[in-house]
Amino acid sequence: MKNVDYIIVGDGYAAMFFAHQLINNNKSFYLFSEGKKSASFVSAGIINPAVLKRFTTFWLAQEQIDVLKKTLSEIEVYTHKNYWIEKPVLRVFHDEKEKELWLKKSNEISFLSKNFLKINSVKNPFGCGQVDNSARLNVRDFFTDLMNYLEKNSHLIKEKFEYKLINTENSTYKDIQFKNIIFAEGMVVKENPYFSDIPVDSNKGHHLEVKLSEKIEDDFTIKKKHFIFPLNEDTYYYGGTYDREQMHHKIDDSAVEKLTNALAEFYPNDFEVVNVKFGFRPTVKDRRPIIGAHSEFKNLYVFNGLGARGILNGNYFAINLYNHLENGEKLHPEVDLKRFR
Numbered sequence: 001m002k003n004v005d006y007i008i009v010g011d012g013y014a015a016m017f018f019a020h021q022l023i024n025n026n027k028s029f030y031l032f033s034e035g036k037k038s039a040s041f042v043s044a045g046i047i048n049p050a051v052l053k054r055f056t057t058f059w060l061a062q063e064q065i066d067v068l069k070k071t072l073s074e075i076e077v078y079t080h081k082n083y084w085i086e087k088p089v090l091r092v093f094h095d096e097k098e099k100e101l102w103l104k105k106s107n108e109i110s111f112l113s114k115n116f117l118k119i120n121s122v123k124n125p126f127g128c129g130q131v132d133n134s135a136r137l138n139v140r141d142f143f144t145d146l147m148n149y150l151e152k153n154s155h156l157i158k159e160k161f162e163y164k165l166i167n168t169e170n171s172t173y174k175d176i177q178f179k180n181i182i183f184a185e186g187m188v189v190k191e192n193p194y195f196s197d198i199p200v201d202s203n204k205g206h207h208l209e210v211k212l213s214e215k216i217e218d219d220f221t222i223k224k225k226h227f228i229f230p231l232n233e234d235t236y237y238y239g240g241t242y243d244r245e246q247m248h249h250k251i252d253d254s255a256v257e258k259l260t261n262a263l264a265e266f267y268p269n270d271f272e273v274v275n276v277k278f279g280f281r282p283t284v285k286d287r288r289p290i291i292g293a294h295s296e297f298k299n300l301y302v303f304n305g306l307g308a309r310g311i312l313n314g315n316y317f318a319i320n321l322y323n324h325l326e327n328g329e330k331l332h333p334e335v336d337l338k339r340f341r
């Protein structure tokens with residue numbers, strides 16, 4: 001029998017940020033990955049403390065960004081790579097009124113810069129506002145490197161975790177004796193007999209990978225209807241859509257059409273769609289993650305509901321969950337699963 005402190009089920013932001021806490025604190029663990037592309041892997045990687053519809057900010061934004069920077073510097077120690085891309089988010093103004101509103105709000109919301117910019121190669125006749133303290137995560141390298149690290153250090157089990165093989169009486173799973181299991185499965189939680197009833201709803205998102213005939217200046221992340229930013233020399237990310245209805249695991253043509261039309265309105269030159277990707281955001285009505293123990297089996301935990309802010313929520317609450325389990329810290333009441341009981 002192998003003995004570990006933790007089993008983690010999943011390989012998205014929730015799982016990876018929790019795994020980092022275990023690595024950082026020398027805990028023993030296995031992480032199960034069924035090898036499907038997670039919503040996290042197709043995410044844009046945008047780290048944005050502003051709400052760009054209303055020019056406001058959100059719960060814990062500054063604190064979450066500070067803690068994320070610290071975590072990424074800790075991860076860099078063992079992967080030897082920096083995943084923080086220091087390129088700000090720019091919000092394209094629809095008209096003069098929006099610009100005035102931004103300026104007014106910038107007196108209260110420190111993230112809204114008073115410096116306006118104009119960008120070549122996209123339509124922005126009223127200019128753009130810059131969000132200070134925003135950035136991007138290098139998503140592909142972050143996941144590739146962390147998975148490699150886990151594999152090299154014998155933490156990774158490339159299998160689907162089978163719920164029916166948990167023995168709750170003696171805390172074993174096959175030949176593994178565990179202290180706790182953290183279920184970090186995103187929308188697949190609906191298949192988990194211990195937590196299938198948690199109130200997470202799917203919000204499907206598509207994005208395009210496009211080749212642009214003319215580069216956009218300075219690698220900014222630009223938001224008009226959707227976000228656009230470079231993935232490499234000539235390929236750009238454009239997305240994502242939001243859809244609460246579609247649950248099937250196929251590309252929706254209507255989402256592709258929506259994105260293609262929106263890009264054509266905004267980008268005046270030729271472009272070619274080279275790839276379409278989609279994922280399912282696990283969202284919660286009160287817009288807070290869901291973390292907590294099973295009502296009967298106290299060493300089975302769920303970590304879910306990261307919504308549209310997988311990076312900031314995933315990192316911040318992985319720390320809260322770790323400190324709860326190991327150091328007796330209280331779970332933040334607003335994310336505690338108990339709020340639904």
Ligand SMILES: Cc1cc2nc3c(=O)[nH]c(=O)nc-3n(C[C@H](O)[C@H](O)[C@H](O)COP(=O)(O)OP(=O)(O)OC[C@H]3O[C@@H](n4cnc5c(N)ncnc54)[C@H](O)[C@@H]3O)c2cc1C
Nearest residue numbers: 010012013014034038040044045046161186205240310311
């Ligand atoms: C198009 C799009 C763009 C986005 N952009 C951003 C962004 O810019 N910034 C941001 O912060 N967030 C963004 N998000 C949101 C973010 O992606 C989600 O909040 C996040 O992915 C949720 O992470 P998770 O770890 O909970 O779940 P997931 O990423 O879905 O990961 C769960 C993983 O667990 C695996 N798994 C489940 N069950 C099992 C099992 N039994 N055995 C083994 N493996 C299992 C699944 O296969 C899956 O790979 C975006 C989402 C989408 C769809």
